Amino acid sequence: MAATQIEIPEDVLDSARLTPAEAKRELALALYSQQRLSAGKAxxxxxxxxxxxxxxxxxxxVPVxxxxxxxxxxxxxIDCWERLHS
Known part of the structure; x- marks a missing residue:
């Protein structure tokens, strides 16, 4: 899978008090809440x-x-969970 990188200045992450992983989660959640990404992709x-x-x-x-x-x-x-717990 091809990937594109974006740069987030450290001072922006510091000001927002976010790690890079947290910033990815926030972006994923924002795109999901705007219905731009499915839950699976987000x-x-x-x-x-x-x-x-x-x-x-x-x-x-955020509504489902x-x-x-x-x-x-x-x-x-659910099927996987049932197989693991049967």
Whole structure:
């Protein structure tokens, strides 16, 4: 997968009191809340599991956006969980 890099000046991160990982999470959450990224893409970009991303979204009051691909991803996660816990 190709990647593009952006530069964030250290003083911006310092002023915002964010680490680079936290900045990625904030950007992922902002793009998700604007419905520019699906939960799956946003959580992957943020480096979080779907569960962690959903918890972060809920803690910030970001409503869940749900489409067919996200339903399929959730159903796969449920199936995996059931296989692990049966």
């Amino acid at each position: 959580r992957a970009f943020a480096g979080l599991s779907l569960w962690e991303f959903r918890q972060l979204s809920a803690s910030r009051g 956006h749900f489409d067919e691909s996200e339903l399929a991803e959730d159903l796969k996660a």
